[in-house]
Amino acid sequence: MPKDIEVLSSVKDESLITIRREQIIKGAVKLFKEKGFHKATTREIAKAAGFSIGTLYEYIRTKEDVLYLVCDRIYNEVTIKLAPYQQQEGNLDTLRQAITDYYYLIHRMHAEFTIMYQETKSLPKNTRAYILDKESEMVKMFAEILRSCVKCGELALDERYVQVAANQIVVQGQAWAFRNWAYKHDYKIDGYIEAQTELFLHGLKGFA
Amino acid sequence: MPKDIEVLSSVKDESLITIRREQIIKGAVKLFKEKGFHKATTREIAKAAGFSIGTLYEYIRTKEDVLYLVCDRIYNEVTIKLAPYQQQEGNLDTLRQAITDYYYLIHRMHAEFTIMYQETKSLPKNTRAYILDKESEMVKMFAEILRSCVKCGELALDERYVQVAANQIVVQGQAWAFRNWAYKHDYKIDGYIEAQTELFLHGLKGFA
Amino acid sequence: MPKDIEVLSSVKDESLITIRREQIIKGAVKLFKEKGFHKATTREIAKAAGFSIGTLYEYIRTKEDVLYLVCDRIYNEVTIKLAPYQQQEGNLDTLRQAITDYYYLIHRMHAEFTIMYQETKSLPKNTRAYILDKESEMVKMFAEILRSCVKCGELALDERYVQVAANQIVVQGQAWAFRNWAYKHDYKIDGYIEAQTELFLHGLKGFA
Amino acid sequence: MPKDIEVLSSVKDESLITIRREQIIKGAVKLFKEKGFHKATTREIAKAAGFSIGTLYEYIRTKEDVLYLVCDRIYNEVTIKLAPYQQQEGNLDTLRQAITDYYYLIHRMHAEFTIMYQETKSLPKNTRAYILDKESEMVKMFAEILRSCVKCGELALDERYVQVAANQIVVQGQAWAFRNWAYKHDYKIDGYIEAQTELFLHGLKGFA
DNA sequence: AATGAATGAGGTTTCATTCAT
DNA sequence: CATGAATGAAACCTCATTCAT
Numbered sequence: 001m002p003k004d005i006e007v008l009s010s011v012k013d014e015s016l017i018t019i020r021r022e023q024i025i026k027g028a029v030k031l032f033k034e035k036g037f038h039k040a041t042t043r044e045i046a047k048a049a050g051f052s053i054g055t056l057y058e059y060i061r062t063k064e065d066v067l068y069l070v071c072d073r074i075y076n077e078v079t080i081k082l083a084p085y086q087q088q089e090g091n092l093d094t095l096r097q098a099i100t101d102y103y104y105l106i107h108r109m110h111a112e113f114t115i116m117y118q119e120t121k122s123l124p125k126n127t128r129a130y131i132l133d134k135e136s137e138m139v140k141m142f143a144e145i146l147r148s149c150v151k152c153g154e155l156a157l158d159e160r161y162v163q164v165a166a167n168q169i170v171v172q173g174q175a176w177a178f179r180n181w182a183y184k185h186d187y188k189i190d191g192y193i194e195a196q197t198e199l200f201l202h203g204l205k206g207f208a
Numbered sequence: 209m210p211k212d213i214e215v216l217s218s219v220k221d222e223s224l225i226t227i228r229r230e231q232i233i234k235g236a237v238k239l240f241k242e243k244g245f246h247k248a249t250t251r252e253i254a255k256a257a258g259f260s261i262g263t264l265y266e267y268i269r270t271k272e273d274v275l276y277l278v279c280d281r282i283y284n285e286v287t288i289k290l291a292p293y294q295q296q297e298g299n300l301d302t303l304r305q306a307i308t309d310y311y312y313l314i315h316r317m318h319a320e321f322t323i324m325y326q327e328t329k330s331l332p333k334n335t336r337a338y339i340l341d342k343e344s345e346m347v348k349m350f351a352e353i354l355r356s357c358v359k360c361g362e363l364a365l366d367e368r369y370v371q372v373a374a375n376q377i378v379v380q381g382q383a384w385a386f387r388n389w390a391y392k393h394d395y396k397i398d399g400y401i402e403a404q405t406e407l408f409l410h411g412l413k414g415f416a
Numbered sequence: 417m418p419k420d421i422e423v424l425s426s427v428k429d430e431s432l433i434t435i436r437r438e439q440i441i442k443g444a445v446k447l448f449k450e451k452g453f454h455k456a457t458t459r460e461i462a463k464a465a466g467f468s469i470g471t472l473y474e475y476i477r478t479k480e481d482v483l484y485l486v487c488d489r490i491y492n493e494v495t496i497k498l499a500p501y502q503q504q505e506g507n508l509d510t511l512r513q514a515i516t517d518y519y520y521l522i523h524r525m526h527a528e529f530t531i532m533y534q535e536t537k538s539l540p541k542n543t544r545a546y547i548l549d550k551e552s553e554m555v556k557m558f559a560e561i562l563r564s565c566v567k568c569g570e571l572a573l574d575e576r577y578v579q580v581a582a583n584q585i586v587v588q589g590q591a592w593a594f595r596n597w598a599y600k601h602d603y604k605i606d607g608y609i610e611a612q613t614e615l616f617l618h619g620l621k622g623f624a
Numbered sequence: 625m626p627k628d629i630e631v632l633s634s635v636k637d638e639s640l641i642t643i644r645r646e647q648i649i650k651g652a653v654k655l656f657k658e659k660g661f662h663k664a665t666t667r668e669i670a671k672a673a674g675f676s677i678g679t680l681y682e683y684i685r686t687k688e689d690v691l692y693l694v695c696d697r698i699y700n701e702v703t704i705k706l707a708p709y710q711q712q713e714g715n716l717d718t719l720r721q722a723i724t725d726y727y728y729l730i731h732r733m734h735a736e737f738t739i740m741y742q743e744t745k746s747l748p749k750n751t752r753a754y755i756l757d758k759e760s761e762m763v764k765m766f767a768e769i770l771r772s773c774v775k776c777g778e779l780a781l782d783e784r785y786v787q788v789a790a791n792q793i794v795v796q797g798q799a800w801a802f803r804n805w806a807y808k809h810d811y812k813i814d815g816y817i818e819a820q821t822e823l824f825l826h827g828l829k830g831f832a
Numbered sequence: 833a834a835t836g837a838a839t840g841a842g843g844t845t846t847c848a849t850t851c852a853t
Numbered sequence: 854c855a856t857g858a859a860t861g862a863a864a865c866c867t868c869a870t871t872c873a874t
Contacts (some may be wrong), residue, residue, distance in 0.1 A: 041846085052857060163394045164391075203410040249865085250864080250865060262866095266837070458844060470861060478845085479845090598759075602787045616823075619823065619824060665867085667868075677836065678833095678872085685870095687870090
């Protein structure tokens with residue numbers, strides 16, 4: 001379990017910090033989605049958050065902190081959403097439900113996911129590692145569900161391929177966000193989830 | 209078929225342009241891979257290419273041109289590599305072969321693919337559209353092969369899902385590049401190709 | 417009446433803007449006089465104004481803005497100085513007085529006038545048009561005084577030539593600034609004003 | 625009499641130098657008129673002249689040389705045109721004729737005159753002094769004609785004011801070029817010459 | 833004599849960050 | 854705690870000039 005990374009703030013009042021960071025994340029997501037992390041200036045971020053540049057720097061230390069805040073937010077939501085599925089015996093229905101929940105979450109937060117996806121490399125080394133750790137955990141969670149399904153006999157998936165399969169679930173979910181330009185004309189989220197799920201389960205050969 | 213976008217050069221000698229652009233692409237790929245497009249400076253690009261900043265600007269007009277050159281290069285290679293598969297009747301073997309060729313190409317050019325993948329949004333609007341067009345063509349090509357397999361009876365895939373499937377092939381290939389951190393401990397490219405192919409064809413349920 | 421052109425500033429405090437712009441104009445005039453607009457660098461302008469390059473750009477948006485600021489300043493002063501003569505019945509004494517006031521102003525601001533005169537073409541199109549408009553207004557003002565003199569019988573100047581005459585007054589005044597190298601050995605401003613006035617009024621033939 | 629300034633050339637063939645310089649001047653005048661000396665690049669100058677940048681530098685040593693070539697050309701033409709009036713006894717008719725010749729020349733070469741007028745300050749010190757010298761000579765020539773008129777009794781102009789008068793003739797001529805925007809709607813060159821001449825001779829008071 | 837590719841100093845402008853108020 | 858003016862390093866790009874061919 002990755003250790004939390006603290007974004008330092010010179011403000012003492014914790015509840016205020018929460019409020020302001022909320023504003024920062026909300027403004028930043030909108031901005032980053034429009035123009036990307038690099039083309040968004042700190043002044044614009046402050047403005048989008050609803051306060052001055054000086055105030056912004058009371059709650060973060062560098063521009064990269066803002067990006068981290070956004071990424072961290074995503075994984076917090078994911079963690080909350082998928083908590084029920086962790087360390088629990090499951091079957092194919094559990095898997096289907098986890099995928100559905102995960103994909104809907106991505107759909108709801110597609111702006112955030114796209115940003116994370118495209119700007120991760122802009123994070124400083126340590127925070128970047130932290131984010132990748134979080135992502136790995138998520139993969140691990142899906143891997144566990146897959147193993148559960150194997151254990152209870154509903155799936156016959158060789159252990160060697162559990163990793164690819166779990167990664168695939170995660171990637172194809174994120175693809176709904178970062179590759180939406182390719183899907184939006186032909187699919188809605190429900191159809192996408194259905195198609196992906198069936199493809200996973202039955203493969204091309206058995207798919208009708 | 210998207211119309212080519214010309215990167216203007218003030219140098220007249222076409223063969224020299226080819227040589228210098230080659231140097232630019234090679235240097236830029238290395239650099240962008242290391243620090244990303246935005247953190248790489250034009251002077252560094254020039255240095256990595258092996259000449260002065262002034263010379264660099266004899267062969268491009270803006271920094272974004274360099275990124276475009278890199279992206280364009282990728283699709284040229286892809287087009288060449290996958291040309292044999294275009295507009296041709298095929299079966300499951302054809303599909304397997306196309307996927308294999310495509311994934312090996314990505315493996316060989318993983319640096320380039322990662323860059324393209326993460327920096328596409330930094331391209332100016334028109335070149336960005338051009339690149340997405342190229343990507344769409346590739347998806348379309350895999351879609352056609354899939355339809356061929358359906359036609360010749362080796363596959364039973366409803367037309368409604370051809371799009372997702374084709375996109376999935378493409379995305380999972382690219383994932384080998386941009387998500388290598390997740391795969392490199394457990395897979396080599398051959399194993400990855402094999403696993404992906406089998407998953408596609410037989411799905412989780414029938415996979416052993 | 418030409419509409420004012422706003423030079424945008426990212427600073428909000430209006431009075432501070434006034435102060436800083438004053439510094440900018442003062443420094444720039446000195447600098448432009450010495451080396452001309454093109455050879456003066458923005459960094460030098462900032463230094464001459466007494467602050468950093470970053471601060472300079474808080475109060476202007478482009479180097480051309482500085483030139484515009486200088487030109488605009490001149491016409492503000494001219495407008496203030498010559499306001500009493502506008503839209504008012506006048507006679508030869510009025511004319512003499514207006515010329516005298518105008519020429520003294522030019523003398524006092526000869527550096528500024530020389531700059532405006534030589535660098536006007538460096539202004540971007542719209543601001544350039546604005547400046548020429550202002551100049552036209554000034555000519556028009558002298559033309560009106562001339563017409564007054566005709567109306568009250570102190571002058572017999574055909575309407576067809578009012579334009580040249582008015583322009584001549586303006587040009588010869590500016591010549592004191594931009595052509596000072598030709599006059600400074602033989603004239604002081606008073607002698608110059610006197611000579612010009614008499615030449616205008618009596619011509620070469622009657623001049624003694 | 626100012627000593628000629630040599631623009632060095634690495635080409636030996638004198639007649640070729642003459643031809644090429646002609647091309648340079650012609651191209652440069654067109655270019656400078658359009659965008660000014662500073663915004664015109666040497667490459668553009670070379671292109672406008674009809675040859676390569678390398679060749680351009682066979683016939684000049686610095687960009688400023690081009691400007692000097694243009695200015696020098698003007699005074700050569702003026703000298704040729706006004707040669708008949710030098711060191712010769714004259715009367716009012718001589719004066720009228722000299723002015724007319726001079727103003728027509730300016731009209732014909734208005735592009736060149738405007739350039740010289742606006743870019744003189746961009747010349748390096750020594751060539752600039754040379755050009756101002758040439759200008760002074762011209763003023764002196766008109767001054768001499770004026771003195772002739774006084775001597776032969778057709779004019780009653782105090783010696784103290786000969787300088788202003790001569791300068792005025794020169795300046796108002798140049799104004800036709802550099803201030804054409806102010807005149808072109810109301811005058812043609814003939815009307816302008818007539819108006820100026822009459823104003824000079826009879827002044828505002830006696831002008832009808 | 834003509835060419836044009838190469839050079840790099842230096843120009844303008846941006847923007848993350850600080851700090852006095 | 855909030856503000857926003859000030860800072861200056863550093864980015865992108867231009868262009869006068871050279872020199873090998």
